[in-house]
Amino acid sequence: MIDTNEPIRIAVVMGKYVTGGIKSVILNYYTAIDKDRIQFDLIIDKNSADRDYDEFTTWGAKIYEVTPINKNPVKNIYDVQKILKTQNYKVVHGYLNTLNILPMFSGFLAGTKIRVAENLSTAHPKEPKTFFKNMLKPFGRSFATHLAANSKYAAEWLYGKKELENVKILRNGLDLKHFHYDLNLRKKRRRELNINNNTFVIGHIGRYQFQKNHSFLIDIFQEIHKRNDNTRLILVGYGDLKNEIWGKIRKMGLTDCIIDGGASTNNVANYNAMDCFVMPSYYEGLPVVGIEAQATGLPCVFSSEITEEASIIEPVSFLNLNEDSSIWANEILKFQNHSRIETRDVLTKHGYNIEVESQNLYLYYKYIMN
Structure with a gap:
């Protein structure tokens, strides 16, 4: 059950902390969400070019830097596992697409009960790293207790058609007071x-x-x-x-x-x-x-x-x-x-108003924790 006196702290694994993409998705949610009820703590690659975390820490988020996966995946698993266990997180939410198997395994080792793997991308045959993505695709559901994606297309690409009914679609919501024609x-x-x-x-x-x-x-x-x-x-x-x-x-x-x-x-x-x-x-x-x-x-x-x-x-x-x-x-x-x-x-x-979608994300976390 959720202790309503304290915010739920979500361990968010985002990999590199760089402008755009995954960071934008997470920041949009974090900016809009009720931080008296939800807090995001970020687990980030320590070699990220951007180290200005103020947009998160000003509002109470904690930042943990870990060994990058491409440097030492075993050490990365250990680093993330240690953080999850030491801080006693109930929820870990991975945004690493096909690489989510690593934070999900870390969560499994740490005893983190709720492990959400979210996919936001696909691949193309001409890209060299697609070979590795295809190797990892069969393990896209491994060690995760819950699956999510930002679109049905991304969900089907990684998890397969049979899993679609089990995937939560979390749209890339925007602050529509900010994004409009002027x-x-x-x-x-x-x-x-x-x-x-x-x-x-x-x-x-x-x-x-x-x-x-x-x-x-x-x-x-x-x-x-x-x-x-x-x-x-x-x-x-x-x-x-x-x-x-x-x-x-x-x-x-x-x-x-x-x-x-x-x-x-x-x-x-x-x-x-x-x-x-x-x-x-x-x-x-x-x-x-x-x-x-x-x-x-x-x-x-x-x-x-x-x-x-x-x-x-x-x-x-x-x-x-x-x-x-x-x-x-x-x-x-x-x-x-x-x-x-x-x-x-x-x-x-269509589900892209972050004021609405941040509330939906809170309700999703509340549902999977009860």
């Missing part, structure tokens, strides 16, 4: 980026890694710019492939019309500055940035490798990655005169 913010951000009001702006937010397929995005933009030279592309993100991608941009002579948005944390302003959001990803679970973009009323063009669960507002298009870049350009240019709409009600209806 004309004044749009004008301000465009001035900062030196973009004219009548320029058609394509945008992308994501780490420079194989999954996001930046190289094809540059090919698409080249086709767009050939047809309309009053166009710009904003790239927001960081990652191992950034130098390679910007080398391609320079080689193609596109540096004057592609904007490096850096590793921005003010993405609401960036979405408002854009006119179309494009994600030619090789794979996703259910992309947070795709939901954020739609919350600001942006039309989106996604690859067909992204689940159609990501389509919330109109218009959202899905194109096959086998289609030529010119086909993608044609589709994107359809949105040159698109008017933005209010999205709060439809996002709330």
